[in-house]
Amino acid sequence: MSILDRLRSLIGDSIADSLIKPSDDLWVRVKPEAWRRTAQVLRDEMGFEYFCFLSAMDWMPSPFGKSEDDPTDEAPPRDDTIKQGYAGGDTRFQVLARLYSLKQHVGIILKVDVEDRGAVDSWVPVFAGANWHERETWEMFGISFTGHPDLRKMYLPGDFEGNPLRKDFPLLARIIKPWPGIVDVEPLPGAADDEQEGAVAE
Amino acid sequence: MTATTSGQVISDRQQLAYIASQAADARVNVELETEGMTLNIGPQHPATHGTLRIIARLDGEQVIWAEPSAGYMHRGYEKLTEVRSFPQVTALINRIDWLGSFANEVPFILAAEKLMGIEAPPRAQYIRTILFELSRIANVTLFLGDLGVQLGAITPVFFAFRDREYALNLIEAATGGRFHPNFDRIGGLKDDLPKGWIDEAKATMKKMKQFCDTIEDLLFGNEIFQIRTRGIGVIPKDVAMSYGLSGANARASGIDWDLRRDQTLPMAWDKADWKVITHPAGDSFARCWVRLQETREACSIVEQLVDNIPAGPIMAKVPRIVKVPEGEAWVSTENPLGEMGYYVVSKGDTGPFRVKIRSASFNNISITPWLLKGVFVPDIITILASLYFILGDIDR
Numbered sequence: 001m002s003i004l005d006r007l008r009s010l011i012g013d014s015i016a017d018s019l020i021k022p023s024d025d026l027w028v029r030v031k032p033e034a035w036r037r038t039a040q041v042l043r044d045e046m047g048f049e050y051f052c053f054l055s056a057m058d059w060m061p062s063p064f065g066k067s068e069d070d071p072t073d074e075a076p077p078r079d080d081t082i083k084q085g086y087a088g089g090d091t092r093f094q095v096l097a098r099l100y101s102l103k104q105h106v107g108i109i110l111k112v113d114v115e116d117r118g119a120v121d122s123w124v125p126v127f128a129g130a131n132w133h134e135r136e137t138w139e140m141f142g143i144s145f146t147g148h149p150d151l152r153k154m155y156l157p158g159d160f161e162g163n164p165l166r167k168d169f170p171l172l173a174r175i176i177k178p179w180p181g182i183v184d185v186e187p188l189p190g191a192a193d194d195e196q197e198g199a200v201a202e
Numbered sequence: 203m204t205a206t207t208s209g210q211v212i213s214d215r216q217q218l219a220y221i222a223s224q225a226a227d228a229r230v231n232v233e234l235e236t237e238g239m240t241l242n243i244g245p246q247h248p249a250t251h252g253t254l255r256i257i258a259r260l261d262g263e264q265v266i267w268a269e270p271s272a273g274y275m276h277r278g279y280e281k282l283t284e285v286r287s288f289p290q291v292t293a294l295i296n297r298i299d300w301l302g303s304f305a306n307e308v309p310f311i312l313a314a315e316k317l318m319g320i321e322a323p324p325r326a327q328y329i330r331t332i333l334f335e336l337s338r339i340a341n342v343t344l345f346l347g348d349l350g351v352q353l354g355a356i357t358p359v360f361f362a363f364r365d366r367e368y369a370l371n372l373i374e375a376a377t378g379g380r381f382h383p384n385f386d387r388i389g390g391l392k393d394d395l396p397k398g399w400i401d402e403a404k405a406t407m408k409k410m411k412q413f414c415d416t417i418e419d420l421l422f423g424n425e426i427f428q429i430r431t432r433g434i435g436v437i438p439k440d441v442a443m444s445y446g447l448s449g450a451n452a453r454a455s456g457i458d459w460d461l462r463r464d465q466t467l468p469m470a471w472d473k474a475d476w477k478v479i480t481h482p483a484g485d486s487f488a489r490c491w492v493r494l495q496e497t498r499e500a501c502s503i504v505e506q507l508v509d510n511i512p513a514g515p516i517m518a519k520v521p522r523i524v525k526v527p528e529g530e531a532w533v534s535t536e537n538p539l540g541e542m543g544y545y546v547v548s549k550g551d552t553g554p555f556r557v558k559i560r561s562a563s564f565n566n567i568s569i570t571p572w573l574l575k576g577v578f579v580p581d582i583i584t585i586l587a588s589l590y591f592i593l594g595d596i597d598r
Contacts, residue, residue: 023466024316025532050459051446052534053560057547066285066553085530085547096545096558098532102443102457105464109532109545129445132568140280155273155597164281171285 003046003106004028010041016113017088029087029094029111036121036147038110039099043126048099048108051127054134056114056141057094059084062167064175089113093143095120097130114143122148140165238266243582245274254567254593258574258582265582268574270567276597283557288314288388288524291554295544296382298561299595302341302538304333304373307386310557312467313533313546314388317526320518321468326390328511331470332403333376333385334535335500335507339410340369341538342497345590346417349490352587353430358420365413368406375399388524390517400508407501414498422491431487435573435585438484445572446565449540450496451589453480454488461536469535474506486588493590525552539563539595563595 003026004018014034019027030038042048059082064075082092091113100107114120122145123130134145135154142163144151153160162169239260245253253274259267279298283291295310296303308330315321322330347362370380376395377383385392421427437447442455452459460478462471479495481488526548534543540562549555566589573589574582 027530049440049443051444051565052541052543053446053545053558053565055545055558057556061549061555062284083549098545098560102459107532127444127446128441128572129447129565129568132564153273155276164278167284169281171281174285 003104003108006046007042010045011038014038019086025107025109027087027109027111029089029113032112032114032120035095035112036123036126039097039123039126042099042108042110046101047103048101050100050102051123051129052098052100052107054095054097054123054130054137056137056143056165057085057096057111058092058141058165058167059089059094060092060167064170087111091115091118093118093141095137095143097123097133117142117144119144119146121146124148139163142166241579245271254591254596256570256574256582256586258579260579263578265574265577265579268571268582270570272567272593272596274597275593277594279598280557280559283554285553287552288526288554291557292386293382293384295559296384297594298559298598299341299537299539299542299563299592300381301344301592302337303379303381304337304377304383304385305341305535305537306542307384308334308469309533309535309537309542310544310546311386311388312469312535313531313544314524314526314548315468316531316533317529317546317548318388318520318524319527320389320520322390323515323518324470324512325394325514326516326518327468328470328473328507329376329391329395329516330386331473332504332507332511333373333383334469335503336369336373336403338500338538339497339504340366340373342493342500343369343410343413345493346414346421346490346497349587350417350421350427352583353427355421355424355427358417361413361416361420365409368409372399372403372406375402387517387520389520390515394516395511400511403504403508407505410501411498414494414501418494422494428487430580430584431490431588432483432485434486434581435577435588436483436485437569437573441569441572442484445569447540447569448562448565449536449538450492451489451540451566453478454492455484456480456482461534461541467533467535470507471503473510474503476503476506486584489588489590523552525550526554534560537562539590539592540566542595559598561595561598563591563593564598567591567596 011034014031015028016031017029061080065078093114093116094111095114096111098107098109112120122134134148138144138151139153139156140163241258241260244255255271257269257271258265279294282294292307295306298306343362343366347359350358374380376399377385437455439455439457442452458480463478476499479492481492528548528550530547532543532545534541542562543560545558546554547556573585
């Protein structure tokens with residue numbers, strides 16, 4: 001019985017979508033209300049005891065592109081359609097996590113839809129290691145975790161505003177100073193400038 | 203007899219007799235309560251491998267609550283990767299675990315190759331594996347030396363810094379960079395090995411094995427070392443798994459798991475004969491011991507592989523401007539510090555849409571609030587040293 005079939009038999013009604021890439025990985029998207037139960041079932045019934053990571057995705061394309069625009073020019077029009085990745089989705093944000101089975105040596109990537117500034121259940125009661133990962137996700141994306149014992153900032157100073165890994169958070173270092181090599185601001189010596197000066201002298 | 207601050211001597215024999223009778227009577231616990239104290243270790247502390255700050259609440263000599271405070275070196279690599287192209291990202295991720303930097307590049311490049319559906323030619327796979335193991339040797343060598351310093355033994359670190367240079371020279375000869383090779387490319391490697399490198403590698407591996415023997419003699423047989431590490435900071439197997447401990451920390455808790463053996467990657471680990479070292483104890487000594495043995499295994503992997511490097515190209519056919527097809531890929535490898543993985547999401551552009559960096563130290567250190575509870579102050583340093591973290595690997 002494959003892992004997905006077994007998971008379907010246990011929490012079948014909670015699986016929103018799934019994708020198997022043979023000899024690669026397994027993606028399962030679960031419904032938000034079953035997020036913690038999925039972890040519980042996978043750990044207790046199916047031997048996925050190893051907690052690998054938990055993070056989130058912002059599927060909105062960045063309004064700043066690759067931050068390579070000249071700040072003096074108007075930004076070019078950009079495609080802003082939100083398109084989710086493997087196993088689909090309905091929301092701009094998704095929480096994703098990976099569990100691993102040390103017996104079968106196989107991993108599973110779990111996803112769950114979450115609203116902007118929304119919340120999903122915390123995994124800390126199931127996997128203690130999720131604590132720091134959820135703190136990081138909370139500060140980087142603004143997604144909160146219900147039932148987390150200690151949701152504090154992990155890296156950023158306490159009075160920092162904004163969630164840096166959201167796509168609408170600008171990378172200021174790139175905006176105040178354009179990426180060298182892309183925006184060539186200085187003309188080459190002996191190019192147009194010199195000719196113009198010469199013209200004036202004449 | 204107790205003296206007060208005013209110099210007056212109180213001789214309350216009755217009270218002393220009462221305390222003595224209670225102490226003799228095991229039912230009553232005479233506790234000398236001290237006021238709680240907050241001890242701040244770091245951010246600038248030699249035991250923190252960078253800038254990790256640990257806030258510990260003490261009751262006497264005992265830690266009742268401890269919490270690491272990270273973020274003094276957060277460089278935001280996950281955000282920075284979003285504005286860079288795939289080949290540029292390797293220059294960044296070199297700096298995550300700066301002691302084993304080549305090993306950081308490999309899983310990311312493998313993830314990009316997986317998305318593109320290409321594989322490096324066998325020669326490149328071999329050289330990648332050799333350089334990967336060399337970065338493990340360079341990394342763990344420093345750990346073994348540093349371990350002594352943190353326990354008060356100054357000698358091992360001199361051996362470590364001397365002998366690590368041999369491994370670094372080897373990496374530098376092949377890649378051009380001592381610490382940050384930036385050598386791995388999508389589809390292969392930047393260059394082939396230089397002439398005479400293989401002989402040099404064999405000689406170096408002999409030296410590194412001797413170094414392991416030296417450290418074993420100097421440290422592991424030392425009585426003080428054993429007293430300070432055995433039974434200190436015990437991590438049971440199930441706790442290790444729920445915190446996501448990986449690498450030598452997990453194997454020292456009896457988890458028989460090594461990603462080099464337990465997954466199929468286009469690398470050459472399966473071409474060599476080596477074994478996964480585990481230890482059932484789960485204490486600080488076990489973690490140090492496993493790392494020492496792993497260095498030996500790594501030397502033996504390099505020795506076996508350098509003799510069998512197949513002939514052929516070192517680059518697959520890759521377009522000059524790399525565009526990675528749309529998709530998501532997860533690749534993790536067994537890095538010197540543990541499982542290091544990248545979750546790469548591409549939208550068919552020249553650069554990644556998002557890269558989630560799963561670094562080993564982040565998980566390995568997240569156990570400290572649990573692990574440091576109830577230990578004594580000097581053991582904080584022992585436990586942190588044996589967990590072995592690199593700050594860049596926590597903060598990214």
